[in-house]
Amino acid sequence: MERKLFIKKIALMAVLPSVFIAACSNEKKPVEGAAKEKVQTFTCPMHPQVIKNEMGTCPICGMDLVPFEKNSNDKALKVDEKRQALANITTLIIGENSFSGGKQLNGRLTVDPEQSSYISSRIAGRIERLYVRETGVKVSKGQPLYQLYSEQLATLQQEYLMAVAQQKQFQGDKIESQLVAAAKQKLLLYGQSESQVQQLLKTQKKDPFIVFYAPQSGIVAELSVTQGQYVQEGGSIIRLEGYGQLWVEADVYPNEAKNIKQGQKVKVVVAGWEDKPQEMIISFITPALQSGSQLTQIRGTIPNPSNQWQPGLQANVFLPSASQTNVLTLPVDAVIRDGKGMHVWVKSGKDNFEAKLVKTGQENDDQVEIAEGLKKGDQVVVTGAYLLYSEYILKRGKNPVEGLKLSKS
Template identity: 80%
Template sequence: MERKIFIKNIALMALLPSTFIAACSSGKKPEAAGEAKEKTQTFTCPMHPQVIKNEMGTCPICGMDLVPFEKNSNDKALKVDEKRQALANITTLAVGDASLSVAKQLNGRLVVNPEQSSYISSRIAGRIEQLYVRETGIKVAKGQPLYKLYSEQLATLQQEYLMALAQEKQFKGDKIEQQIVASARQKLRLYGQSDSQIAQLAKTQKKDPFVLFYAPEGGVVAEVSVTQGQYVTEGSPVIRLEGYGQLWVEADVYPAEAKNVKQGQRVKVVVAGWEDQPQEMSVAFITPVLGAGSQLTQIRGSIPNPGNKWQPGMQANVFLPTGNSSKALSLPVDAVIRDGKGMHVWIKSGKDTFEPRLVKTGQESNNQVEITEGLKNGDRVVVTGAYLLYSEYVLKKGKNPAEGLKMQSN
């Protein structure tokens, strides 16, 4: 009988797990079924996430200290203490219904306004004796000498004027002689002689075949068409000046968008690099034909350029209003993280706790975006520093914050 009981006990012990037997032999209680094993803390490099170790140390690639890595954690919350929030410039905003002004962003550029250009041509045939401006890009002030011209024709006109003055002295009071003097003086004016030069000629009674031409207005030298010593004919181009006090803004528009643009419509212009100085422009012209080799037309207007701080050729964005969306939840564009997993924002759920939340967006302006799903009035959303939270989450947990998230109803 005892032999049968002994054999039965041996069979039962064979069926029990080895852990139970070891626990019994050591006097310890076996683990309860389903009890989670202690998680192993892993560490990774902030610069090289592929480096993962089970103990604290340094990165074998760059030598940086490893940081805790919660790869297997399912906790969506991210804790950032108050000091680190200040260093990362993390700020939040309680969202609420507001009017969202929507505008279409058009690619544009600054170009020279032809109305601000001056074309200087020779008023008389002769030789360029002295060229004072020889390079493009040089700023010229109004009244600055540009070139000196030698002209035999001018000397002949000066002689005619002196003879007319002599005749007038002999026949004082004669209206015909007075008309001849006035006619000779007008010819000299037409050929570039100023009143002071004509008065000096009458005083000295000496011919001067050289005439000095001055800039009619200030500007930047855009083209020099002659060289020193060159002979020119009457009307030959000499110098072209461009004024940058007013610049044209040209923007590309698709035909479907152009039908909503009206002449005189006010639009906002932002020059690249001067985003803090937006300008307002009135649409002055809409090109009636499409550009060669493209399906685009253009709209055009002008903006002031005080101090000539902008140059032609610079990029400018034109924001064309398309309508208003009233009672819409809106956020700054940078508050929404966009990647292959979808769009999400960061919600501040506690003093030092932040959580990702999926959202859907609607209309978008240059700096605001409408939130159609995922948020409700009063939610406190991170508006600056959202990308830093995104990066830290990926670094600490080794996965995208949007993984496993479900859209919440408003």
């Protein structure tokens, strides 16, 4: 009897572990069809690197954390009425209006090459004296620039004196007269003035030193020699720039250039002199794009009285355009422009805002034409659009226009 009882106990002990394991496995097995619980995370509006699994405050700045909806596919952004007031979010129902547009081009003032003078050596020799020794100096027309010592010049003077002496011996001889005229012309071509030639005849002494004078007034932009340096005939000496009138060059995209014509009048405003707009006639449109860019240039000239402007100053060129009627317009600040395209925020419900891609047309200082993407009656955010844009990126971790397509109005 005791043996049978012992065998029953052994059998029960062998079965109990398997029963216990099966029970535990049934407890851990999830119920089929039960939805997995979504974990809500929170982040700081000022420090997006702070991410927590529970509501609280930012350990850096102390601000209340906001829900982080990175995995949400909802294109709308919900902002309650109180937060709309704090963010100064205002809307406007878009409608058709008359529009007088224009295009503002970024430009700059540059030197007009026609106002520049390149001074080179008329004859080979040594720079005996340099009267102007630095760039940026203003010189006047007729001012001495440098003195040159030239043996070749002394030889030409001697030839002229000999030709004049020989002419006196053969009065009325046409050949002798021609020789004198030719010798004199050489001196004039090599930089001697008429008064210097007359002085040579008076003194009968050759002078290998010759002073060269500024052919026009201007600013010394480049100085290519030093005192005591030898120069060859035609060697560069000085470059003078005149600022009496300046070029205005402006960058233009090819699709804009087709509406611009030579001879067209435009307004130019130099930065810092907004109260002195200038009228310019477009004189040239470059036929090729600039190297490394998709831009071409337009060019014209403006007067520069008293040299009040310097080359390099920024200038805005305003292209006028014809007035239009019945076009959709918005304030310029309502349109957000980034690498993904231009978009606006449209109010789609009481507290819902949604981004929409748009295509713009002409614009002026205040308004921009909406060519595609919106329709008459849409309620568009005109102030606070950038705050909505920033909050969407912060909460969702992506650009609000990703995956959007431009809708025809």
